[in-house]
Amino acid sequence: MAHDEPRKRSDRRSDDDGRTRTVTRPLRLALLGCGSVGSQVVRLLHEQADDLTARVGAPIELVGVAVRRPELHRDLGGYQVPAELLTTDAAALVARGDLDLVVEVIGGIEPARALILSALENGASVVTANKALLAEDGSTLFAAAEKAGRDLYFEASVAGAIPILRPLRESLAGDRVRRVMGIVNGTTNFILDKMDSSGTGFAEALEEAQELGYAEADPTADVEGYDAAAKAAILASLAFHTRVTASDVYREGIAEVSASDVASAREMGAVVKLLAICELGEGRDGPAVAARVHPAMIPRTHPLASVREAYNAVFVESEAAGQLMFYGPGAGGAPTASAVLGDVVTVARNRLADVRGAGESAYAALDVLPMGQTVTRYHVAIDVDDRTGVLAAVAQTFAEHGVSIRTVRQEGHGDDAQLVVVSHRATDEALSATVAALRTKDFVRDISSVMRVEGEES
Known part of the structure; x- marks a missing residue:
């Protein structure tokens, strides 16, 4: 017509x-x-x-x-x-x-x-x-x-119900957004919140979420991060004026998050959340977009740490406006x-x-960074032989890959022990290579947990 x-x-x-x-x-x-x-x-x-x-x-x-x-x-x-x-x-x-x-x-x-x-x-x-x-x-x-x-x-x-896209599309059109980090899936937030508050494991928390109607009978799209990755692509596209598709978003779900991961986060004053993170990074040819979805530990002092049950929240950082937080129910009819x-x-x-609103803004056409070039921090739990020189050897392995250690905590005694290491910021590629190298050491019995750490680094 x-x-x-x-x-x-x-x-x-x-x-x-x-x-x-x-x-x-x-x-x-x-x-x-x-x-x-x-x-x-x-x-x-x-x-x-x-x-x-x-x-x-x-x-x-x-x-x-x-x-x-x-x-x-x-x-x-x-x-x-x-x-x-x-x-x-x-x-x-x-x-x-x-x-x-x-x-x-x-x-x-x-x-x-x-x-x-x-x-x-x-x-x-x-x-x-x-x-x-x-x-x-x-x-x-x-x-x-x-x-x-x-x-x-x-x-x-x-x-x-949270008004987040129009602020990115219109209200912040005169600003430069640097980072968008959010909890954008209510099902996974309910599960992780339940694991944190009651100490239950993933399977038990998922079962409760299904009984209460927060999770589907087939929860794959939620717990494996597909739902959040699609939303991250939309957020990144709007925030950085670049076409970002779901296939550009690095994705990890929460099925492997254990009760011990959540407990370890609690001991270091943090909480585990499934985060959608979209940010400007530095590519080989200039500024680039990084978009990822994965579980991460964040300090309990961070505004996103207080988002409970099936609620959603999006934290935006921009040059002129500073830090903004959008919070509310993220699903439901x-x-x-x-x-x-x-x-x-x-x-x-x-x-x-007889006018049109804002259309697509993709003029920046930035490259999308691969996950390996994204800068983050790691929390690594290493089961090791409890003998002299092991801690120094672990530190040496980190140093060989250009990764410095922020904190280290030893637990256990006797024949074996566990070292809990939190790194300073480094590329994910370097951090991943460090973990791979640790797995080959004769003094390492197991790497029982690897999780990224987000939020302010003091």
Whole structure:
């Protein structure tokens, strides 16, 4: 459908007394998906219709809801969805040509990508919560939105209700962001928090998370870090004006985090968190982007250390604004729907004014650093023979790889002992090589734990 000319937004009608008034037609919205998030979007559109009309400047009319099984979605929180709005033909819905907005909350790569591209091509602006698609092929979506002259907004794709993407995209557009570090997966934060507070192991904490509904029956995407890696790619892309995909993000999950790791962190005044870290580093040819997701120890004095249970938080460091913290519920139907509706209001206002919001900003086109060149610190627990000269030999091994030791603590006595070493900052490549070399030493019985350490180094 051609949409070079804006659709007629209003007409003038005469009242009974002969006076004329301007009537703004409703903005037509279609919803793709009606699960935990989509159903809450429908509820909020219905319950807050008058407020949304006042905020936008025109009514928002829900004209279609694409679902797999219509019979399951007719009663949403007491609101009866008219049967004629429900359809199983999502492709036909987005291609109808009279839509102003399409909200996509079905997730996954396909058919979501094809549906979003069709919606843009047929003249609708799009609001999506699809982190996986944005992290894999966001450039295609942004290019389609640019070509169509339409908006693509996606606040709900990272950290649920927390407003973090728009501050990066707009509020901090005049600043230079140096680092973004966050807890962006509620499932893993609940598990690690439970391990820290109760001393349970990973398996027990995961089972409790599943019983309480914080973890899926198949928790792989969460506990292996895939979910957080997709979000890290989006955060890095916005913060550093560079295209970063999920495949660019180094990823480790939390399945190997043990109760002893958590206890060791506690002894050194730290806590273990799964962190998404995006930062500017120095590549071989100048500034570069580093993006990684992995468990790490952070000091209990760090603002992120106090983030409990299934909550999310993102810590931003920029040159002019300094340190900023964004905190709140990172998942759930209603919180995520709140972020979706915030984008809907913004996009609807843009449609009325016939303007576009901010598009993709990838002008910097920085290289992405491999993990080996990223600078971090290590916590290493080494089971060794308890004999003279072992500590000196361990220190020598670190020195041979250009890594200095910040602290060392010895535990145990008798035939064997454990050395707990925390390094100063070095490249991950050097740190990893140090650990590999230690494994070959005859006085080392086992490397029982290796974990990165983040936060301020005193």
